[in-house]
Amino acid sequence: MEALGWGLLGAALMLALTLLKERFAGFDGQVPEDYAGQRPQFDLREHLSGPIKCEGVIYGPLGRVASRFTGDFEAAWHGNRGVMREHFEYDSGNSQDREWRLELGNDGSIRAEADDLVGPGLGQQRGAAARLCYRIRLPKDAGGHVLSVTDWMYLAPNGVIINRSQFRKFGIKVAELVAVMRRVEA
Incomplete structure (x- = not known):
């Protein structure tokens, strides 16, 4: 086999190994059951309730910070149904509002709807973590693309929630x- 053939075979092998690592050992490799025994127990009705302050960053495809933001949320629950209103302020000066309509199943399942979702979001809360998967349509000024999103929320012992989300296209x-x-004390 000539050098070009070996080079292409090596590149294909590295790509396959990278994809396998990403699928089985990376962000997408975790499942809610991995966190089933962890404490404290994450209950969205308790930990995502009332006024909530949010701070975060968005990384672009090359891993560099593309945007920073703050958010003010207000969540209220009536049994297993809740509404969470979010208001975001971005470092660009833009703002964004979203309203999540949430429903929890007795088995820990999560169903979520919002006006910019394509179909419902589905998830699961287990132990100290919750996962929600959905498809979101970006605003027209951001290209209007539909992205697949996986949100993981992890509950820290002090009640703070750490949220990590990945956005994928194809x-x-x-x-x-x-x-x-973090919840804001009234």
């Missing part, structure tokens, strides 16, 4: 978000 990660959410 299976390729195009952005990542890391944020901290």
Whole structure:
């Protein structure tokens, strides 16, 4: 086999190993059951309730910070149904509002709807973590693309929630978000 053939074979092998690592050992390799025994127990009705302050960053496809933001949320629950209103302020001067309509199943399942989602978001809360997967349509001024999103929220012992989200287009990660959410005492 000539050098070009060996080079192409090596590149294909490295790509395959990278994709396997990403799928089984990376962000997408975790499942809610991995966190089932962890304490404290994450209950969205308790930990995402009332006024909440959020701070975070969005990383672009090359891993550099593309945007920083703060958010003010207000969440209220009536049994297993809740509404969370979010208001974001970005370092660009832009702002964004979103209203999540949430429903929790007795088995820890999560169903979420928002006006910019394409279909419902589905997830699961287990132990100290919760995962939500959905498709979101970006605003027209951001290209109007539809992205697949996986949100993971991890509950810290002090009640702070760490949120890590990945945004993908055609299976390729195009952005990542890391944020901290904490309840504001009334």
